[in-house]
Amino acid sequence: MQPSSEANQRIARISAHLYPPNLQMEESSVLRRANCRAKGGAPGFKVAILGAAGGIGQPLSMLMKINPLVSVLHLYDVVNSPGVTADISHMDTGAVVRGFLGQPQLESALTGMDLVIIPAGVPRKPGMTRDDLFNINAGIVRTLCEGIAKCCPKAVVNLISNPVNSTVPIAAEVFKKAGTFDPKRLLGVTMLDVVRAKTFVAEVLGLDPREVDVPVVGGHAGVTILPLLSQVKPPCSFTPQETEYLTNRIQNGGTEVVEAKAGTGSATLSMAYAAVKFADACLRGLRGDAGVVECSFVASEVTELPFFASKVRLGRTGAEEIFQLGPLNEYERVGLEKAKKELAASIAKGISFIRK
Ligand SMILES: NC(=O)c1ccc[n+]([C@@H]2O[C@H](COP(=O)([O-])OP(=O)(O)OC[C@H]3O[C@@H](n4cnc5c(N)ncnc54)[C@H](O)[C@@H]3O)[C@@H](O)[C@H]2O)c1
């Protein structure tokens, strides 16, 4: 007796569990249906995460699978992405998940994407600066951005890999070389600095962090992280001691986590939270929502430097408006000069890595 088509489907469904996840992607009828659902115009955006199996990548992938704005989620890594993909694909949320393993699958992972989030690269250990990661992460970011230039040149890119102050200029140079650079679409992720600033300022003020707004400008390393405490909302004032304490804590938040993790890595969970908050803002902008404003490290004319973090308005084409810094007090003006000096060197290092 021939099995009914319903029985065939049941068998296909069971056998899909027996094959490695990347084979499931290619061959099972279950996945073919999911692919059809994705192709059939399910509303939402196509998002790729590069470095999806890492400390940030895994919780970030899980949280993006929950995001209702995502219809297709591509998880790429050089190790372990089949396992992470199989695991996350069982979540009963709308996004269709596909896994990609290793360089030969990079192009498939990137083709057709609207947003690419990059947490690929090595993290710090105690005693290291973010710049100590340059030698390894610069090459990783270059390769991934070459893939983006080739396969999804119109995608918005959220770059997390450190040192952000240099990796964003590296990405810009790769895109310029390929003739695809659109400054609006390249966004360095500094959201964790804002998340920390809101948390620490709210502690001092005795408020819920969700009620607090703190612009953090400059860059993403040490003194280049410049919280503008004079612009905190709701309006408030701080004593010089509070200003010193808050500025230091925000600038050294990453090191606080690196030391607490004692050699096992840097911030991953709070970073995944921050990355999802920022990616969600980018997707709402792409959808055409009005008034989506977040801080990001972007190509900028706000200072004399070619890149700078400040508030940006996210729209259908990326960072459509970059806001000026607004009035700074004396403490912030001194901080800005220090930040610019270090930033200039980090930006130059990134640019010369590609131009040399
Ligand atoms: N921007 C920020 O605020 C911020 C915050 C935290 C961490 N970071 C940075 O994010 C990066 C990742 O941190 P983590 O804790 O997730 O590290 P991790 O080592 O846990 O994970 C990194 C992942 O990247 C993958 N990877 C390495 N080379 C790759 C390549 N060529 N292509 C694709 N994937 C590749 C690894 O296999 C690994 O799964 C680090 O550089 C870290 O400093 C940035």
Ligand SMILES: O=C(O)C[C@H](O)C(=O)O
């Ligand atoms: O501090 C690090 O090395 C990771 C990250 O940049 C952070 O701010 O937590």
